Amino acid sequence: xxxxxxxxGVAQAPPQAQQRAGRRAKAPLSEGARAERRLGWLLxxxxxxVMLAVTAYPIGYAIWLSLQRxxxxxxxxxxxxxxxxxxxxxxxxxxxxxxxxxxxxxxxxVAVELVLGMxxxxxxxxxxxxxxxxxTAILVPYGIVTVVAxxxxxxxxxxxxxxxxxxxxxxxAPLTQQWPAIFIIIGAEIWKTTPFMALLLLAGxxxxxxxLLKAAKVDGASAWQRFTQVMLPLMKPAILVALLFRTxxxxxxFDNIFILTAGANNTRSVSILGYDNxxxxxxxxxxSAISVLIFVAVAIIAFVFxxxxxxxxxxxxxxxx
Amino acid sequence: xxxxxxxxxxxxxxxxxVIIVALVPVLWLxxxxxxDPGTIADGSFLPHKWTLDNYxxxxxxxxxxxxxxxxxxxxxxxxxxxxxxxxxxxxxxxRLRFPGKGLLIGAALLIAMFPPISLVSPLFNLWRQLGLxxxxxxxxxxxxxxxxxxxxxTLSAFFREIxxxLERAAKVDGATPIQAFLRVIAPLxxxxxxxxxxxxxxxxxxxxxxxxxxxxxxxxRTVPAAIAFFTGASQFQTPIGSIAAAGVVITIxxxxxxxxxxxxxxxGLTSGAVKG
Numbered sequence: 001x002x003x004x005x006x007x008x009g010v011a012q013a014p015p016q017a018q019q020r021a022g023r024r025a026k027a028p029l030s031e032g033a034r035a036e037r038r039l040g041w042l043l044x045x046x047x048x049x050v051m052l053a054v055t056a057y058p059i060g061y062a063i064w065l066s067l068q069r070x071x072x073x074x075x076x077x078x079x080x081x082x083x084x085x086x087x088x089x090x091x092x093x094x095x096x097x098x099x100x101x102x103x104x105x106x107x108x109x110v111a112v113e114l115v116l117g118m119x120x121x122x123x124x125x126x127x128x129x130x131x132x133x134x135x136t137a138i139l140v141p142y143g144i145v146t147v148v149a150x151x152x153x154x155x156x157x158x159x160x161x162x163x164x165x166x167x168x169x170x171x172x173a174p175l176t177q178q179w180p181a182i183f184i185i186i187g188a189e190i191w192k193t194t195p196f197m198a199l200l201l202l203a204g205x206x207x208x209x210x211x212l213l214k215a216a217k218v219d220g221a222s223a224w225q226r227f228t229q230v231m232l233p234l235m236k237p238a239i240l241v242a243l244l245f246r247t248x249x250x251x252x253x254f255d256n257i258f259i260l261t262a263g264a265n266n267t268r269s270v271s272i273l274g275y276d277n278x279x280x281x282x283x284x285x286x287x288s289a290i291s292v293l294i295f296v297a298v299a300i301i302a303f304v305f306x307x308x309x310x311x312x313x314x315x316x317x318x319x320x321x
Numbered sequence: 322x323x324x325x326x327x328x329x330x331x332x333x334x335x336x337x338x339v340i341i342v343a344l345v346p347v348l349w350l351x352x353x354x355x356x357d358p359g360t361i362a363d364g365s366f367l368p369h370k371w372t373l374d375n376y377x378x379x380x381x382x383x384x385x386x387x388x389x390x391x392x393x394x395x396x397x398x399x400x401x402x403x404x405x406x407x408x409x410x411x412x413x414x415x416r417l418r419f420p421g422k423g424l425l426i427g428a429a430l431l432i433a434m435f436p437p438i439s440l441v442s443p444l445f446n447l448w449r450q451l452g453l454x455x456x457x458x459x460x461x462x463x464x465x466x467x468x469x470x471x472x473x474x475t476l477s478a479f480f481r482e483i484x485x486x487l488e489r490a491a492k493v494d495g496a497t498p499i500q501a502f503l504r505v506i507a508p509l510x511x512x513x514x515x516x517x518x519x520x521x522x523x524x525x526x527x528x529x530x531x532x533x534x535x536x537x538x539x540x541x542r543t544v545p546a547a548i549a550f551f552t553g554a555s556q557f558q559t560p561i562g563s564i565a566a567a568g569v570v571i572t573i574x575x576x577x578x579x580x581x582x583x584x585x586x587x588x589g590l591t592s593g594a595v596k597g
Contacts, residue, residue, distance in 0.1 A: 033418070040419030047410040047469050048425060051432050054466035058443035065443065120339065128329050130336035136583045137340040140347060143575035143586075145527050147545040148568035152346040155353060155561060161362045163349065191346065196590070203591035245433075252436045255529040259549065271438040271530070278442050279534065291439040298436050 059295060065288035072282035085289035094273060095290070099297075101182060102269040106250040109189045113246060114239070116190070117197030121205050124198065138195035146192060150259035153188045178265045185267065188256045193249065197242050204238020205231070244305040248298055270294050347572060353565035361561050375562035376570075385567055387539040388547035392571065395457055395543060396525035399464035403521045404514055406465070407472025414473060415480035426473075433470035437463075441534040448535055455537045463531050468521040475520065475589050479513025516589035519578050526571070544571045 029037070069081045089095045120138065124131055141149070156162040159173050174180035208231050216226045232239075254271040257263060263272040274294060278287030353361065357370040379385040414422060444463065445454070453459035483506065491501040532546035542550075548567050551560040579586065 036417050037419040040413040040417040041421070043409040043413040043417070044421075044425050046406045047473065048428070050406065050462075050466055051428060051469055054444075054463055055432055055435055055440065058440050058447065061443040061447065062439060065446065123332075123335060123339070127332045127336060129333050130340075132583075134336055134339060135587060136579060137343040139579040139583055139586055140576060141343050142590075143523050143579055144347065144572055145529075145545050145568070145575070147529050147548060148350065148572055149346055151548070151564050151568055152350040155565070156346070156349055160364055161561065162364060163366045166364045191342070195343075199587055199590045202587075248434045248436075252438065254438060255545075258529070258533075271436070274438050275441065275530075275534070278445065284442060284446060287442045291436075291442050294436045295439040298434060298439075302434050 059292075062288045062291050062295075065284055066292050068285050070283070070285040070288075072284060081285070085285045086293070088286060089289050089293065094268070095270075095293075097266050098268040098270045098273040101267060102251060102253065102271075105182065105186055105189065105253055105269065106247060109186045109193075109250050110243065110246050112186075112190050113194045113197045114243065116194045117201050117242070120194065120198035121201035124202050125205050138198060141192050142195040142199075144192070146255040147259055149192055150188055150256045153184060153191075153256075154260050157184055175261055176265060178267060181261050181265060181267045185253075185256050185260055188260065189250065189253060192256070193246060197246055200242035200245070201235070201238060204235040204242070207238070208234045240305065240309055244302065247301055247305070251298060251301060252294075270297070350565050350568050350572075353561060354569045356562060356565075358562055375566035379563050379566050379570070383539060384547055384551070385544070385563075388542050388544045389570070391457070391539075391541055392526065392543040392545075395460050395464070395541070396522050398457070399461045399468065399525045400518050400521045402461070402465050403468040403472045404476075404518050407469055407517065408476055408510075408514065410469075411473050411476030411480055414477040416485065429470040429473050432466065435467070437467065437530045441530060444531075445534055454535060455540050457541050459535050460528075460531055460541060460543070463535070464525045464528065468524050471520060471524065472517050475517045476513055479516070480510065482513075483509045512585065513589075516582070516585040519582055519586060520589050523575065523578070526575070 066085050067080060067082060068078060069084070070078045120134075124134055127134065154175065156164040157175050159165045159168075159170070165172070165174065168174065172180075174184060212230055212234075213226055216230050221229065252271055253269045254275070257267060257269050257272050258275075261267040263269075263276065268276070270290065271294065274287055274290035277283050277290055281287075349366065352366060352368055354375050355371050355373070356363075356368040356375075357372045358374070360369050363369065410425065413419065414426065440463065448454040448459050453462070485506070487505050487509075488501045491505045492498065496504065527545070528543070529545045529549075532543045533549065536542040536546060544567060548564050551563050551567070
């Protein structure tokens, strides 16, 4: 049973199991295998149907909408215009500003989270005291509703009201200036999602055997050498998965910006821009074109990670036992 | 590892710093929620004058109470559906041999990466045509979809760990298949399902993108979306107190989950995502 992995996995099957599998492939399917197949499909069918119906179909529909002039304020004037919406978006400085802001937020927050997350993971593994307290405390930022946390940061940085804003020289309203606001957004993002990064890295850290680190120490490796030469190579798959997930997640940033600045002063992310075009400008055509472009950008990021860095996607793992 | 008291103190100090950083924003919001409207903008971290008026205020408006009912109902239904549909698929992935399994896992991964905002414009239009706009199912359906990848990964990782041979052993001992399932397998599977349910609930509870895009009234607006439209319980009140109080109310279940289930949440988050 457990030696078979999906189409993508490389099963580390014991030899006799491989032989068994080889024989099965040649022989016609037994009644039992066929029943197992049917049951497998039947059990997966609801999940597959829901997932396809709510993503594949709508994204196709979004592509169709993006090729039309479709402004809800002028619904009668709806017609096919080819790639004009894409040209409009891609030649607009609004899109490129939002794209730049999104990339900046993504790169900075993921980089900082990787460093902090690694530190937290090590604390959770090796701290002499308070590991359970640590784990409980960091799950609070993970679990809290992003919008609620964003309000907390917003009020903290509001002049007069907030404990953080009052640390600044008076007359500063950081959320109303582009760069200070972007850094506050990044800070809120880091606070909220570092725990998730840390937990994924902790799972990777669990794969580093204590004896190996001790042996390296006996051989005279410094702490830094043990970290770069022993831990990092073993943790690489876990690090890449964590980076992939967090990069994609950060690129979709929406909630924090919506609450903290609502996209004012050029702090829009691409998701905020898409939302504004849809619900403020009521332009379904342009909004859909932005949706499709975000989808393409996310697909490119995922592709780069999987093909470029060889990130193994979760679920494709060798089945254990 | 040295175990001298100095190392312990250093670890202790680092622990405390991390814990403070993790909790301060939450405590700040709680402090705001207890501040009297007159002193809410005084910039002090702790309230000078404590009051429960903010809480009284929000529970007197249907804007908040309806949103709370919507949030709870929608998150619970979506969680239950996700766990049922996800368990079926996860059982198949963990236990059965069938062609297309790799495809299913790949598709689930794609959806885990899908940008929700890309679905907002087509779903907004589709839901208006299908009459699902601003209804509970209108939110439950996308929540179910986006929690399925998480459910399938986490549950299949848990299911793989179950010693299924016990089931056969129970049958040999004379148990009927249903008895074998209920007495032997279900208790072993339950912890994994509870963990998954918590993670899915947190996800649904947290959502904002769909909640503001696919709702327009009290019919289905959930708390995160409703908060963004707060104007204050009365004209004499700033919304800061109300928003803070509402934020604290919807943070309470999360804090309870974290305290009771922290081990399970950690296990669930890491099981599906990283190879063992």
